[in-house]
Amino acid sequence: MSVAGAVERVEFAELGPSLRGLPAAAQPSGPLADRTRHPDRPTLSVLPALAPLLPGGMLRRGSTVMVTGSTALALALLAGPSQAGAWCAVVGVPTLGARAAVELGIRPERLALVPAPGASWSAAVAALFDGVDVVAVRPPGRVSGGEARRLMARARERGTTLVPLGPWEGADLRLAGSDPQWTGIADGVGRLHARRLQVRAEGRGSAARGRQTTIWLPAEGGGVAPADELTGPNLVAVPDSGVAS
Amino acid sequence: MTKEAVRTIVVWCADWPVTAAVLAGDAAEGAPVAVLSAGVVLACSAAARTDGVRRGLRRREAQSRCPDLVVLAHDPDAEARFFEPVVRTIEASCVGVEVVRPGLIAMAARGPARYYGGETAVLDHLARTIPVPCRIGIADGVFAATIAAQSSAEPGTRVPPGGSAEFLAPRPVDTLDRPELTVLLHRLGLTTLGSFAALSPRDVLDRFGPEGALAHRLARGLDARPLAARKPPPELTVSTVFDPPVDRVDTAAFAARALAARFHDLLTAHGLGCLRLAIVACTEDGQELTRCWRHDGALSAAAVADRVRWQLDSWLSTAGPTAGITQLRLAPDQVIDHAGQQLGLWGGTGDADDRADRALVRVQSLLGPDAVLTPVAAGGRGADDQVQLIPWGEPRQPDRDADQPWPGRIPAPSPATVLTAAAPAEMRDRDGVPVTVTGREAVSAPPARLTVRGGVSEVVAWAGPWPVDERWWDPATARRRARFQVVTADGVARLMSVAEGRWWVEAVYD
Numbered sequence: 001m002s003v004a005g006a007v008e009r010v011e012f013a014e015l016g017p018s019l020r021g022l023p024a025a026a027q028p029s030g031p032l033a034d035r036t037r038h039p040d041r042p043t044l045s046v047l048p049a050l051a052p053l054l055p056g057g058m059l060r061r062g063s064t065v066m067v068t069g070s071t072a073l074a075l076a077l078l079a080g081p082s083q084a085g086a087w088c089a090v091v092g093v094p095t096l097g098a099r100a101a102v103e104l105g106i107r108p109e110r111l112a113l114v115p116a117p118g119a120s121w122s123a124a125v126a127a128l129f130d131g132v133d134v135v136a137v138r139p140p141g142r143v144s145g146g147e148a149r150r151l152m153a154r155a156r157e158r159g160t161t162l163v164p165l166g167p168w169e170g171a172d173l174r175l176a177g178s179d180p181q182w183t184g185i186a187d188g189v190g191r192l193h194a195r196r197l198q199v200r201a202e203g204r205g206s207a208a209r210g211r212q213t214t215i216w217l218p219a220e221g222g223g224v225a226p227a228d229e230l231t232g233p234n235l236v237a238v239p240d241s242g243v244a245s
Numbered sequence: 246m247t248k249e250a251v252r253t254i255v256v257w258c259a260d261w262p263v264t265a266a267v268l269a270g271d272a273a274e275g276a277p278v279a280v281l282s283a284g285v286v287l288a289c290s291a292a293a294r295t296d297g298v299r300r301g302l303r304r305r306e307a308q309s310r311c312p313d314l315v316v317l318a319h320d321p322d323a324e325a326r327f328f329e330p331v332v333r334t335i336e337a338s339c340v341g342v343e344v345v346r347p348g349l350i351a352m353a354a355r356g357p358a359r360y361y362g363g364e365t366a367v368l369d370h371l372a373r374t375i376p377v378p379c380r381i382g383i384a385d386g387v388f389a390a391t392i393a394a395q396s397s398a399e400p401g402t403r404v405p406p407g408g409s410a411e412f413l414a415p416r417p418v419d420t421l422d423r424p425e426l427t428v429l430l431h432r433l434g435l436t437t438l439g440s441f442a443a444l445s446p447r448d449v450l451d452r453f454g455p456e457g458a459l460a461h462r463l464a465r466g467l468d469a470r471p472l473a474a475r476k477p478p479p480e481l482t483v484s485t486v487f488d489p490p491v492d493r494v495d496t497a498a499f500a501a502r503a504l505a506a507r508f509h510d511l512l513t514a515h516g517l518g519c520l521r522l523a524i525v526a527c528t529e530d531g532q533e534l535t536r537c538w539r540h541d542g543a544l545s546a547a548a549v550a551d552r553v554r555w556q557l558d559s560w561l562s563t564a565g566p567t568a569g570i571t572q573l574r575l576a577p578d579q580v581i582d583h584a585g586q587q588l589g590l591w592g593g594t595g596d597a598d599d600r601a602d603r604a605l606v607r608v609q610s611l612l613g614p615d616a617v618l619t620p621v622a623a624g625g626r627g628a629d630d631q632v633q634l635i636p637w638g639e640p641r642q643p644d645r646d647a648d649q650p651w652p653g654r655i656p657a658p659s660p661a662t663v664l665t666a667a668a669p670a671e672m673r674d675r676d677g678v679p680v681t682v683t684g685r686e687a688v689s690a691p692p693a694r695l696t697v698r699g700g701v702s703e704v705v706a707w708a709g710p711w712p713v714d715e716r717w718w719d720p721a722t723a724r725r726r727a728r729f730q731v732v733t734a735d736g737v738a739r740l741m742s743v744a745e746g747r748w749w750v751e752a753v754y755d
């Protein structure tokens with residue numbers, strides 16, 4: 001354990017983000033950056049509204065970021081890298097609303113879906129690590145600690161960010177959406193317009209103390225926006241004038 | 246004549262995507278037509294050009310300049326298919342025909358020139374026999390011949406032997422069609438091919454790497470092929486056997502993708518890149534069809550797969566083979582040392598795309614071709630945009646005739662979770678009476694309590710009913726159906742439908 005502690009300290013000193021948050025069990029002995037595909041670009045940019053949740057405001061290549069409580073939150077997390085040219089894949093989510101993914105800003109031409117990988121899900125995920133930058137996965141059942149560690153080690157080696165949608169032992173960062181509040185809809189009038197969502201981030205290393213923010217997901221007119229300044233009347237369910245039926 | 250550049254004839258069919266669309270019957274001849282790829286104009290007809298439509302314009306801008314514009318989607322498969330007869334016509338009179346891309350053909354000039362009695366005679370002959378509008382260029386090297394064909398409105402342009410460098414010198418470096426490189430060259434003040442060509446080859450290789458060196462050769466009027474190009478040994482050929490023989494394009498194309506990936510991996514393992522690729526298909530009754538494709542840089546795995554698919558599509562749909570294809574072979578006809586190209590100066594997004602494609606193909610070989618899907622935006626009216634899922638690797642063409650997938654008319658935002666099968670639910674009003682919808686689209690009472698899978702929650706907000714467009718439904722099973730959006734006390738919003746008095750959860754806005 002002392003070895004892992006030493007590594008974490010070194011990395012905080014200057015080594016850069018690609019080394020941060022490695023579990024002791026999978027700590028390789030050699031310099032890790034040499035083995036990743038992107039030693040020069042260790043991070044992926046995210047949508048500005050999500051930046052306050054992530055250490056350094058960026059999504060680190062090779063890290064594991066677990067998302068619970070909201071599918072749209074996971075899609076929003078993928079949207080930033082996708083817009084910056086990264087490839088994304090979503091594994092094991094047959095119910096994924098592809099239209100919502102596109103509305104939130106994911107580029108369809110660089111998004112691959114593997115809706116039903118069945119028992120080979122971890123083989124499929126491992127194969128995707130070879131060429132896809134962000135892989136979101138909803139495993140079909142409970143994932144054993146060993147299997148989770150193996151996949152995380154592989155993701156780290158390949159410089160791919162793993163985004164488990166559901167419980168995942170040992171994730172570097174855990175994002176949880178809660179307390180959704182919708183606007184634009186009331187008793188029989190209007191329609192869903194925008195949603196305020198609280199997002200809490202907890203993790204290890206510099207993310208250990210936890211961060212919390214409120215975002216509009218989706219924001220009025222689509223996309224994602226920070227919501228902290230926009231409290232007040234927007235929170236009240238406001239009927240959409242004219243659309244009332 | 247310099248030894249390094251072969252006298253080359255290039256046949257260029259201007260605006261081929263438009264010509265192919267006319268041949269396909271998608272547009273009338275002479276009409277203003279624009280073919281769009283990724284939202285920008287890729288090619289347009291002469292009529293459209295008169296109205297100011299240009300390559301690279303966005304759709305709306307093009308339509309505002311030319312209100313009658315017929316806008317078509319880029320369809321590389323159809324373009325290759327309609328090009329095949331043109332290739333065959335030229336093959337009837339010349340040997341060594343190489344397809345650069347649909348619409349552009351290169352061939353060595355020496356043989357035909359000797360046969361027809363001079364290069365001008367070949368020009369005349371080709372101009373007479375080729376059944377579609379085209380322009381012909383003859384020069385030293387493929388690049389110069391292509392520019393010769395494209396630069397003049399004349400049907401034929403001939404650059405005298407040894408004159409390629411001089412012919413190219415005044416043209417802008419953008420002619421090289423290598424945006425990353427030309428941006429750098431502009432910054433260095435090198436705006437013409439001549440000024441770039443004046444640099445020493447060694448300096449160019451030092452500063453710009455192998456890709457830059459290749460472009461430098463082109464600018465000097467030499468062939469793209471470096472001197473190290475060589476005949477590859479036969480063990481670099483890959484092949485696949487079809488049992489039973491295939492006569493369907495999609496089946497063949499899927500096998501072709503795996504074969505292309507294998508071909509590319511094999512060459513990469515040897516540190517080689519392929520400049521000219523021979524695609525050979527053997528049929529059940531012993532026919533052997535061959536076609537050469539060339540490229541002035543190393544072909545990527547995805548580029549190889551595209552060319553194989555186009556070729557198979559052309560052969561199978563224009564009655565090339567008389568029986569099913571039993572064997573498909575990819576042979577590198579000309580290779581270069583490619584190891585240096587991996588360390589590109591510009592990071593190489595093409596590399597990333599290639600790597601992603603190979604990873605996805607691997608997952609397809611693990612789980613089946615239909616296991617990996619990708620969304621394609623269909624239609625094009627902003628908020629009404631539809632999204633369809635198509636198997637990875639198929640042309641990104643939405644099937645417009647297919648039933649529009651759910652959820653069609655629900656305004657954005659769209660639900661992030663769409664249940665594969667609607668879940669039965671119960672909806673009651675404040676008094677515990679089931680809520681129904683009348684034939685006049687009115688609810689019997691405001692919904693108050695929702696039961697889904699045994700869990701009861703209080704409804705805090707709702708909207709609807711919205712009748713579902715009947716034309717989406719099979720007349721035989723047509724039912725009245727209405728949709729609601731329902732928010733419960735826990736903040737969860739659902740898209741629900743009610744049909745024949747029964748409530749269903751169709752999607753969750755989670």
